[in-house]
Structures are given as C-alpha cells and as structure tokens.
Amino acid sequence: MENLLQVGVITQTHGIKGEVKVFPTTDDVKRFKKLKHVLLDTGNENIELEIEGVKFFKQYVILKFKGIDNINDVEKYKGKSLLVTRENAVKLKKNEYFIADMIGMKVVTDEEKDFGILKEVMQTGANDVYVVETIDGKEVLLPAIKQCILEVDIENHLMKVHIMKGLIDE
Template identity: 60%
Template structure:
C-alpha cells in the first residue's frame, strides 16, 4: 500500500512573497485548510528536509494558494515548480465504509465472480455519477466497469484483488 498520497502539484509561483499556486489532486480542495505540513516530492528520497510547514492558505478559482513557513520570496519557491505535494497515510482523510484510496486500488488483480483472474485495475476514472474502473484484461482488451455495487462484489486491498460481476453487454465493445 502507498505510504504517501499526492494532494496537489505546484503549478507556479504566486506573487513575490513566496506563495505558490497548487493544482489540487484531492477530492476536496478545502482539505488544505486542515493540513499543517506537506512533503515535497522532488523525485529524490523523501526525508525530513523536504517537509514544508503550511503557514497560510487561500483559494483562487480551482487552485489553492499556499504560503510555507520560512519561504519568503519568489526566488525561494521557484525551484518547487512542478513538484508534487504529498501527505503521509496517517494524515490522509478518513474513509467511510466501502471507500478506498485510488492509489491502493491501482494494480490490484481483478477476478470474475468465480474467482478466476481476468486482469488488472489500471485506472479509476472519476465521473459525475460514479467512478469507472479501467481494467486491462488478460486477452489485451480494456474493460470500463462502473464502480457500482452490482458490478464490484468485493474489494480486498490487503489480499490484492477485486472481485467483479460484468454486466451483460459491457464486453461487447471492448
């Protein structure tokens, strides 16, 4: 399971006093108000040197504007452009029953109703009504399966699989 979750990506600087514009990759942009610190993913090992304490949060359109403690000029934050902001699993939002982190689902083995392995979960597509699971089937096709109770029979992240029911007609175009 993932140890860190991406909550946003720094897209650019904002103003001259060290603020950054962050494109949120979390469901709720307001969660930035509750965060005290984030880990900067520079592509290198995540260590104590990459933890940034959040001093201030504002919002502009779909972006969060963050100010980090001790980062006070545009020059200080310029190097953070395009970096991802991560939170450890312990700081992640609490999930309700039958909710899962997308990062924990990607790569799970997909089984049919009988338990036969049929593919791997490649992506979770968020739509207005419900999520859709993009599944790479063993025969090379892709199945787009609605993530609804009629189709998703069991999710066992610990055991590494999802058991599904394929509604009639879903494989016709795959």
C-alpha cells in the first residue's frame, strides 16, 4: 500500500506573495483547513511544507506556505503534487477505499474466473466507475455499485465482481 497519498496538484501561482492555486484530488476539499503540513513532490524529493493560509476559489484551493513569500519561490512547483502521509489522510468509512490502494488490483468474477486488472477509477456524479483491463486486453467499465462490486480486499489486492448482463460483449 502507498504510504503517501495525493491531495492536490499545484496548477499555478496566485498573486505575487508566494500563494499557489491547487486543484484538489481529495473528495473533501475542506480538509485543507485542518492540514498543518503537506509534502511537495518535486520529482527528486519530497519537501515538507507548513501551511500558513487556506482560501477557496471556485473549484481550487489557494494555499500559502510558511517561509515562501515570493512568486519566484513557487513558480518552479507548477504541476507538482501535494501529498500527505497515510496517518494524515482522511478517515475512511466502511466500504470506502483510497484509489491509490485499488489501482492494479486483480479482478475476478463471482464464478472465480480471472477477469482483469483495475486500471483507473473514474469519479462521476452518481457513483464511481472502475476501468478494468480484461485478460484479453479489452477495457470494461464497471459501475461501483453493490450489485456489481461484490468484494474489495485491499490486503490481498483483489476485487470480486458480478458481470451484469449488457456490460460486456458475449
């Protein structure tokens, strides 16, 4: 399991005093109000940054980091990910999982047949949709509903599914 989880991506600078505009990749954008630190993935290393200020603008979060007071100091971090440790991640409810823990998961049918590998989770309005690459190389979209997703076993990296009629070409 991943120990670091992405909570956002710096999209651009905001103003000239070192603030950045962040596209949140978390379900709960208000969590930034409670965060004290984030890790900035520079590509070479992770730098711990202390959050000094948080504002919200449209679908973005505006962050100010302690000790970064100039646009030139943050310009180089555009496009970089902001991470938190698993200990600082939001607490999950029953039957909720971190997407990072699910990607690459083996998918089997309720008849115990190998079906494929979970490649992506698309977050739509109603329910998530799981993108599975089947063992014959095709891509199948499975709705994340209890009639279709029967079991998710994070520890064994395994998902059991029921293939509903009409989801795949027979």
